[in-house]
Amino acid sequence: MSPSDPVTRPEPEADQHYDAVVVGAGFGGLRMLHELRGLGLRTLVVDEADDVGGTWHWNRYPGCRTDSESWYYCYSFSPELEKEWQWSERFPAQGEVAEYLRFVADRLDLRRDIRFGTRVEAAEFDDDANLWRLRTDVGDVVSATYYVAAQGILSAPYLPNFPGIDTFDGEVLFTPRWPHDRGLDFAGKRVAIVGTGATGVQLVPVVSRTAEAVTVFQRTATYVVPSRNHVLEDVQRIELDRDRDAMWKRTELHPMALPYPPSAGRLGVDLDDEERRRALEAGWERGTFRFMFEMFDDMMTDPEINKVVADFVRDKIRSIVTDPETAELLCPDDHGVGSKRPPLGQHYYEAFNRDNVELVSVKKTPISEITPRGIRVGDDEYEFDVIIFATGFDAVTGGFTRVDVRGRSGASLAERWADGPETLLAMAVDDFPNFFMILGPQGPYAILTVVIEHTAQWIGQAIAAARDAGTDRIEARPDAVSSWNQEVLDAVAPTMAVRGSESWLFGANIPGKARVVQQYFGGFHKWLAKIRDESAAGFPHFSRSTSADDTAAGDERRAS
Known part of the structure; x- marks a missing residue:
């Protein structure tokens, strides 16, 4: 590599x-x-x-x-x-x-x-x-x-020092140093993706479309919010151009430098369960960082309100992912919403409904070594043609x-x-x-x-x-x-x-x-x-x- x-x-x-x-x-x-x-x-x-x-x-x-x-x-x-x-x-x-x-x-x-x-x-x-x-x-x-x-x-870039990483007989890829001089075709390949941060969340849905099989190794589950990406139409560009100066001024007033109102204007603690549910459903449909930072003004300071939001996202995961065991593995259980940088996803959870995608949790039993044939986790060895490390940065x-x-x-x-x-x-x-x-x-x-x-x-x-x-x-x-x-x-x-x-x-x-x-x-x-x-x-x-x-x-x- x-x-x-x-x-x-x-x-x-x-x-x-x-x-x-x-x-x-x-x-x-x-x-x-x-x-x-x-x-x-x-x-x-x-x-x-x-x-x-x-x-x-x-x-x-x-x-x-x-x-x-x-x-x-x-x-x-x-x-x-x-x-x-x-x-x-x-x-x-x-x-x-x-x-x-x-x-x-x-x-x-x-x-x-x-x-x-x-x-x-x-x-x-x-x-x-x-x-x-x-x-x-x-x-x-x-x-x-x-x-x-x-x-x-x-x-x-950070690549953990996995024992045996140089012994793998297949191809090893590192996302921050992706090859520039050649195209990569995963058709017919058994692919491992190690890491489920923002990079892994973007990788999984795309690689799984062509690979024969994709195995995702997850240490920590995260709250992935839909991005709701779309092509920009001319009418939207005209509106954005008209608003540009005011938009930049709005970023100066926002805690996250976003061009949106600086607060949600509501506290979760002041709402009843049904009001919270309606707000959360509307925010989920809107997607983007606005779901995280414009939901309730007390979401990042009140643990109970944060739990309400976290439970909502976990319920969304369970409603999307059809296999109950996989869904539970994808539900974060050790941190609140916003306590780690929230990735935006495009059909990330849906990718785990594909027959060619498998999730392996390495939280309790971590990766022990890279072998000539693949990855060993505890007593289990998984065989691959390609290993992609999406392990982040220092x-x-x-x-x-x-x-x-x-x-x-x-x-x-x-x-x-x-x-x-x-x-x-x-x-x-x-x-x-x-x-x-x-x-x-x-x-x-x-x-x-x-x-x-x-x-x-x-x-x-x-x-x-x-x-x-x-x-x-x-x-x-x-x-x-x-x-x-x-x-x-x-x-x-x-x-x-x-x-x-x-x-x-x-x-x-x-x-x-x-x-x-x-x-x-x-x-x-x-x-x-x-x-x-x-x-x-x-x-x-x-x-x-x-x-x-x-x-x-x-x-x-x-x-x-």
Whole structure:
């Protein structure tokens, strides 16, 4: 098994200096490049892929598509881009999202500042020179005053270390590194799908249409809500275009950055059983994240109301899946609705009614080994021609810590976050001057494309403010980082999310990773207000200085 497809790599170049280096050419990296260009900064973007797209470049598995609606899963900074691009579906597939990002890169002429086929392996801050020095896997050393990490929260694939994985005689596929250079035909094949998170939920219905047999290995059942995807008609596009400015304003008021009313306007506790049932049925028919986040305003804080919703979804599963034993295995019994990220599905539960689909629970008896013929679970061995691992990511922090990033003190970001991530507003860390993150840890649990827009703008404002003040160094204050960390912990404490702390939102899917909440559950609208206040006040929670002053102070300290 090869974890990635080969790309054409450039020859190593001599040491180069830029005003800013951005790592990652997905949604975040492209948006950041455009922002930095607007400041007149000479900027380089580096990405290990052979094209733009980020996660939408690598994840090409069957059924891959967004779980956010297309009309806000895009950039909002350019009315021209919005008018020129037309989405075909409510929830676009991977190929269309990748094509959209290629369109943006070409339309804004971004490619000339992107170096593809290059992976950044290490980045170290040179305190004396006030520079970041980034070392790549092709031998380059690139220096820059500002370093923006834009790898995103789902860029570090995780494959459990199953014994015997290299002994399997069939084909092994890994969803985050799906083959790009060849088509795959599952006709006549016995296929295993390991994992039932968002990726597995998308895979199962599609692969089962052509495979001879599909066996799904599930550790944790999840609440899958119907997406109700459909082709966009011209009349709907006209309506969306008319509403666009107001739509973006609505995202700023919503806890999840959704363009819908910020609350359901009702408490489940105030309704009787029949009123709740009617609301739940209407929400199920509507589908999407609106079912989860616009049902009852107390769903995430009142365990009894959450149980009402959970019982409703479990009843839906039992009504869809015809085999009672399979239905019960698909019913979550160890966490509430919304305590783990809810996948959207297209005929996921219905797929288990097919004669060629089997479900195997590995919750009590886990996978013990991969054999030459297939997968062993306890005393049972299942034989396959293909094994697909849909086992997720070292989410939120993994994309940042897999690069050996070292700050002023020489300590690495991975060392700093060994007991859990600590940031200032998800964008900066003390001891790491002139270092910014897009979709960094402790950012809002919300629609990522909307978060990216405001993050890139804010980073641009922070850099511009430092330069306008005649300074070339900006760094988060330690007390401000500690304060934000506490706010992140306080925000999640009263929610149902803590009852799903065995999820990737708490790092629980990675052995040895600290079990700490990795995102901010206080609401996107509150985070947005905080970053705007910080910018308007002149960035009081950051220290600014000139490298000449810092060098002189350092010389004085060394002489004393």
